[in-house]
Amino acid sequence: MALPAPPNYDPNLLDDFMVEFEEAHEFSENTLVELEKHPADEELLHKLFRSVHTIKGNLTFIGFQILVPLLQSVEDILSAVRNEEFGFTREISDVVLLSLDRTKELIAELSGGDDSGTTESSLDHLSQLIASVATCDDKSREARLHSIILELDPSTLALSDPSTNQEDTHPELVHLDTSLGKIEKLLLAHQVTIDDDIAFFFSLMKPLEARSTYWSGRSFRLLLIALSMNHKAGNPINSTQLTTAVIMHDISMAFLPLDILHKSTVYNADERKIVQNHAISSHQLLKNMNRWAEAAEMVLQHHEHFDGMGYPEGLSDEHICHGAKVLAIIDAYDAITHERAHTSRVKRPFIRAVLEINSLSGSQFSPYWIEIFNSVIKMLHARGLV
Missing domain, CATH: 1.20.120.160 (HPT domain)
Structure with missing residues (x-):
């Protein structure tokens, strides 16, 4: 009643x-x-x-x-x-x-x-x-x-392994062979060819996600939002390079000691330096593979801020590549929504995460890409994909 x-x-x-x-x-x-x-x-x-x-x-x-x-x-x-x-x-x-x-x-x-x-x-x-x-x-x-x-808000219930949730299948991909994994289907929809390098990067995803309980299902979540944002903006970023940057941007984080990786309090100066070095280390790994110079640049810059207050080089708006701007937003969004899912199985409410991201528009994040993010994330949320 x-x-x-x-x-x-x-x-x-x-x-x-x-x-x-x-x-x-x-x-x-x-x-x-x-x-x-x-x-x-x-x-x-x-x-x-x-x-x-x-x-x-x-x-x-x-x-x-x-x-x-x-x-x-x-x-x-x-x-x-x-x-x-x-x-x-x-x-x-x-x-x-x-x-x-x-x-x-x-x-x-x-x-x-x-x-x-x-x-x-x-x-x-x-x-x-x-x-x-x-x-x-x-x-x-x-x-x-x-x-x-x-x-x-029942949608804040976090699955034990979001990457296995069959209901998350992208609606644009339902006509594809169901034996393909969700990520493979997503990449095909965005015309990303799965060659030897991409297949190698994929092979690293499962052990990387297993390294931290924060990261379960993270690769698919980030790829879905990143490629959708790029598509919404008219694909100004090479989708294959963006895919590689999303998968590889935090690879060096997996080599941090777990007591630092999972620390819930503020880092001291030495710990902060170790953590911030991950952008440089991950960049160097990709830079060694000549084909991925564009992705390597995205990885290096994904902690730079629109206002120039980020790291490692203190770059501002016009000096930060578009891929890094997208990666910065989606990385922060996923961290906000899943910050406590590993312990309580309760994610942060969708609207709360979006508000927090928007509060940093013009300082940490590009206002242009925030507008794209808002449009895409609302669409994905309405479809039950985030």
Whole structure:
């Protein structure tokens, strides 16, 4: 049974309400991005709390009281963080964002839109579950947050091995021989010939992905987005060179000690130097094969920033090749979405990852390629491919 019609709803107020809601929603999104960078910033936390509180008050004013407990539960978490009962985390950020998205979805339903499938009892259960985060013990809080994220967005469930998910087959490739692997079919669709060199690079993928639990299924995910972005832009990058760069760009990372590769805290100066050297080392391996000079350049530059603040050479916009700009975006997106999938099997919400990538447009990433990324990633997400 759908949510009951609100008895005091005033449709004449809806347009004004939605304008204010969209503004508060966007403000909250941007504040969450900044809070993840500065989780101890009391002013940012206060602004986020006030934004959520304003939305909650407006819901009451327009007659959507049935949605108030959901945002009250979010306030309960933020109040506990403000009172320093526990710290602000990325999981809390995701719960806040997804709760606002669910609120928006339910507003649409209550104002005459499609049935979301949410019942009054399921909404009460969700509100109570979110509110319980503020009072549960420290040991169970993270697991509680993960369960809430999954309930709010089931697509955040990470497969144990994404590379074996048969439902991810690219819709453009279904006519091809099903005995071919997903990556082979993807490359054929983008007219990339699988010759001896490409086959050799492929042979390295499985042991490379096995080196770190972060990397399972990563090669296909990156290739799908990279080749799709290039296609959307009119193929300004040689697809074969781009394919090689995607597969080989982090090969030297596999030779790092695991305690550095999997370190969850900030690198010290020596560790940072070791990690940053991987772009040069991977570049050198490809440079030794004369045919792959273009791919080698992409690999060398994939940690350069649009504003010149990257490494290893501090190049800026016009001095960074297009392939490296694409590789930088997709590498960061995959790292964001799969940063905790190896431990909790919960990926970061899609919209949260896209917001974080977009917040770096014009500084870390090329604005032109961010626009291409936005178009492609929304299409792939709508098809269930990312």
